[in-house]
Every structure is written in C-alpha cells, then in structure tokens.
Amino acid sequence: MSSPCDPQRAPAGNVGAALMMVDSRLKAIYGGESVADPEEQALTAQFTAGWGPGELDDMLDGACTLIYMYMHWLRQAYEDHDQDVLAVVVPNLVATMRTMTRSVPPEVIPTMAGLLVAAGSGLSPSLWRKQYGYWTSEEMNPLEATVFLLAELINRITDDRAFATRLISEALSVDD
Incomplete structure (x- = not known):
C-alpha cells in the first residue's frame, strides 16, 4: 500500500526557480554578504512580482x-558511512x-524539522x-532557510561551493 505522501504523487513544482533563489543566497553568503546585493534583490523581486497563487504554489x-x-x-x-541521515542532519x-x-x-522549527524527516524517510515534504x-x-x-542549509551542508561535505546547485541542475537536464 502506497503512502498518500509518496513522492510519485507530488508535483515537482518550479524546481528551477527555487534553485535559482537558493543559488543566489549561496553566492551572496560565499561572497561575504549577509543578504543578496540590492541588484540581485531587485531582479528577484522583478522575477516574482507578477506571480499569482499558482506560481507561488509551484x-x-x-x-x-x-x-x-x-x-x-x-x-x-550518510548510509555509505553507516550513519542515519535523520540522526545526524x-x-x-x-x-x-x-x-x-x-x-x-x-x-515554525517543528514544521521545518518535519519536512526534513519526511524527506529523509522517503516521503514528499510537500x-x-x-x-x-x-x-x-x-x-x-x-522554508528558504531549510533549503539553503541543506544545500550549504552538501557543499561543505563535498568541499565544492557549487556542488548542490550542480547536483540539481544535472538531475534536471537528464533526458528520460
């Protein structure tokens, strides 16, 4: 019996836009800024200004x-090192x-922890x-902080500041 939270049932949403936002934050932090520069913020605001509820849901x-x-x-x-992702991450x-x-x-921290546990258990966080x-x-x-922290953790583990972005970009570009 499959779960109502089975990832196969979940909409993928606008992964590209979400990745762009996270990548922008990563670059700002790696560049020594505590927030994105004003030009970056203006571009993001322009990008999202015309969004309706459907685009926000995506x-x-x-x-x-x-x-x-x-x-x-x-x-x-973590499993490759005999560790449990839920116990560590x-x-x-x-x-x-x-x-x-x-x-x-x-x-809201319990909700964000729940998203992590759901995903770490193989369920759709959405x-x-x-x-x-x-x-x-x-x-x-x-929510943005949670995605950012995961991406930054992956970048630290791999010692590659672009690994998390590349990981998703490559997954999105694979032909079925």
Missing part, C-alpha cells in the same frame, strides 16, 4: 522537491535554525506539509 513545491532531492543525496552519503539543522531568530521563528493546511507567511523564510 515555487513552494519546487522548494520541497529540492529538500527531497538534497535529503535523498544526504541519506545515500536533522538535529544539526534544527540547532542552526534555532540560532537564526530573525529569519526562523521558533514556532504532500506531508499539505496535510496540515496551506503554507503560512511565517513559514516562507524558514
């Missing part, structure tokens, strides 16, 4: 797809989010989250 699904793909990669990497990311008090309110209603505005920055 971006949210895309972010959840990134979480799923990153956790899948991390699960394989989730507590570390939760601890990091707890220090990000301006971007991640404490009340479908898991939708069980509890629509996304709240308070969850938007933490």
Whole structure:
C-alpha cells in the first residue's frame, strides 16, 4: 500500500526557480554578504512580482522537491558511512535554525524539522506539509532557510561551493 505522501504523487513544482533563489543566497553568503546585493534583490523581486497563487504554489513545491532531492543525496552519503541521515542532519539543522531568530521563528522549527524527516524517510515534504493546511507567511523564510542549509551542508561535505546547485541542475537536464 502506497503512502498518500509518496513522492510519485507530488508535483515537482518550479524546481528551477527555487534553485535559482537558493543559488543566489549561496553566492551572496560565499561572497561575504549577509543578504543578496540590492541588484540581485531587485531582479528577484522583478522575477516574482507578477506571480499569482499558482506560481507561488509551484515555487513552494519546487522548494520541497529540492529538500527531497538534497535529503535523498544526504541519506545515500550518510548510509555509505553507516550513519542515519535523520540522526545526524536533522538535529544539526534544527540547532542552526534555532540560532537564526530573525529569519526562523521558533514556532515554525517543528514544521521545518518535519519536512526534513519526511524527506529523509522517503516521503514528499510537500504532500506531508499539505496535510496540515496551506503554507503560512511565517513559514516562507524558514522554508528558504531549510533549503539553503541543506544545500550549504552538501557543499561543505563535498568541499565544492557549487556542488548542490550542480547536483540539481544535472538531475534536471537528464533526458528520460
């Protein structure tokens, strides 16, 4: 019996747009900036200005797809070293989010941890989250932070600042 949160049932969403946002944040942080430069912020605002609810839903699904793909990669990497991704990654990311008090309110950390656990267990984070209603505005920055933290973790593990972006880009470019 398949789960209602089976990734095969989940919409992939706009993975490209979600990846662009995460890659932009990674480049800003690696460039020594605490936030994206004003030009980058203006381009992002222009890119998203005309979005309606459908495009926003696609971006949210895309972010959840990134979480799923990153956790899948991390699960394989940790299993190769006889470690459990849920036991290692989730507590570390939760601890990091707890220090990000301006971007991640404490009340949404359990939801972000749930997304990580769902993805690390082979479930769709998007479908898991939708069980509890629509996304709240308070969850938007933490969702972006969660994807960013996963990508940054992968980049640190591989010692390659572009690995997480390339991992997804290459997966998207594979012909079926």
